[in-house]
Amino acid sequence: MYATVSDMCLRYQRRNLDLLTSSKTEDGKPDDAIIQNALNDASALIDSYISARYTLPLSVVPGALAQQCCVIAWYYLNDMRATEQATQRYKDAVRWLESVRDGKTPLGVDADTATAPDSENLAQVVADPLVFSRKQRGFI
Structure with missing residues (x-):
């Protein structure tokens, strides 16, 4: 899950969401299950794109996601x-997911929250010093 109902309320205001989800619970409050279903569907779509490049579930959810x-x-x-605006934003989001x-x-995970590889058996590259450089131009 990449976003919550409260994230939706912050971005689109509760009254706008209530207009879209006209159904109410038994006690007369707006039914957040409809919003949650839309978020689940959106998360499934996102997973279908990013699973090609990243291991799911992500340990840190980037703000862009x-x-x-x-x-x-x-x-x-x-x-x-x-x-038209909602449709264009949706198309832009899908294009972003494709990229x-x-x-x-890149997903843009902050460097502070990124974790180092767990393995101590990482490859190391060792090389001799440079043979040719700009200072030695025209020598040969």
Whole structure:
């Protein structure tokens, strides 16, 4: 899961989400299950793209993924009523996911939160000093 219902509320305001999810629970409160289903569907779409390049589940969820998840879920919630802006943002999100899948765009995990490889048996490269350099130009 890359985003939560509260992430959606922060990005799109609760009243807008309530208009899209007109169903209510037994006690008259808005039904967050509809929003959660849209977020689950958006997360599944994201997984289908990034699983080609990254091992899932991700240990750290980058902010860009949470943003794209909300954009896709918003589009799903709008369904047939999606505005041109919502449709364009959805298409942009899918294009971004394609570029992540193809390795053109990194996910952008912060260096502070990235973890080092667990193995101590990493390859090391050792080389002799340079034989030729710019100072030795024209020598031969």
